[in-house]
Structure formats: C-alpha cells, structure tokens
Amino acid sequence: MYFLILFYTFAVMEGNVSDISEALSVLTEELRMLRASNDAQYAEICRLTRLVESLNAEIRKRDKKIEELQYLNELDGEQQWSRNLEKLLQEGIHERNENPQAVIDKKPFRQGGGCIS
Numbered sequence: 001m002y003f004l005i006l007f008y009t010f011a012v013m014e015g016n017v018s019d020i021s022e023a024l025s026v027l028t029e030e031l032r033m034l035r036a037s038n039d040a041q042y043a044e045i046c047r048l049t050r051l052v053e054s055l056n057a058e059i060r061k062r063d064k065k066i067e068e069l070q071y072l073n074e075l076d077g078e079q080q081w082s083r084n085l086e087k088l089l090q091e092g093i094h095e096r097n098e099n100p101q102a103v104i105d106k107k108p109f110r111q112g113g114g115c116i117s
Contacts, residue, residue: 062093 069086072079 059093062089065089 066086066089069082069089072082073086
C-alpha cells in the first residue's frame with residue numbers, strides 16, 4: 001500500500017500502465033531531479049552557514065577589542081586615544097550593521113578617518 005502511495009505521489013499516469021519500465025523511468029527521472037535540487041539546496045545552506053560563522057567570528061573579535069579598549073579607559077581616565085578608537089570601532093560596526101551590502105570607503109587614518117588629530 002505504501003508503494004502505491006509513493007508511486008501516485010511522484011508520477012501521475014494517465015490510463016493503465018502496460019509497461020512497468022516506462023513508469024519506473026519516469027519515477028527515476030523525478031528522483032534524479034529531486035536529488036539534484038536537494039544537493040543544490042544543501043550546498044547553499046552550507047555556504048550560508050560558513051558565511052554566518054565567519055561573520056560571527058569577526059563580531060566576536062571586534063567585541064573583544066572594544067572590551068579591551070574599555071578596560072584601558074578604566075585604567076587611565078585621562079587618556080583620549082582609546083576612547084576615540086573605541087568610538088570609531090563602534091561607529092564602524094554600526095555602519096556595517098545598518099548597510100551590510102554597502103561598499104564603505106576606506107579613509108586614510110591621518111586624513112580625517114582616524115581618531116588622532
């Protein structure tokens with residue numbers, strides 16, 4: 001009974017089937033197309049998973065850098081460079097999160113793009 005349900009699900013035959021090889025070839029082709037589609041979807045899922053993992057690793061590195069800068073600020077309250085760098089990193093992360101597909105120009109550090117005047 002299960003075979004009939006699967007057979008009906010994949011191949012709708014018009015009329016009586018006189019040759020089982022024709023019905024099997026139709027089923028085989030349907031399964032081949034399903035397998036190809038499944039393989040393509042699996043490959044895309046793997047690619048997206050690797051992309052998400054790499055982006056998460058980048059976020060963790062930036063978060064760690066911000067924590068280190070905050071620690072330096074706590075050690076010496078008079079210094080300004082670590083606060084400025086922390087602010088710059090946070091703005092960069094915010095900009096990247098707001099526009100993930102945008103191409104962001106790289107400004108030279110000493111030409112208005114950095115935190116040192």
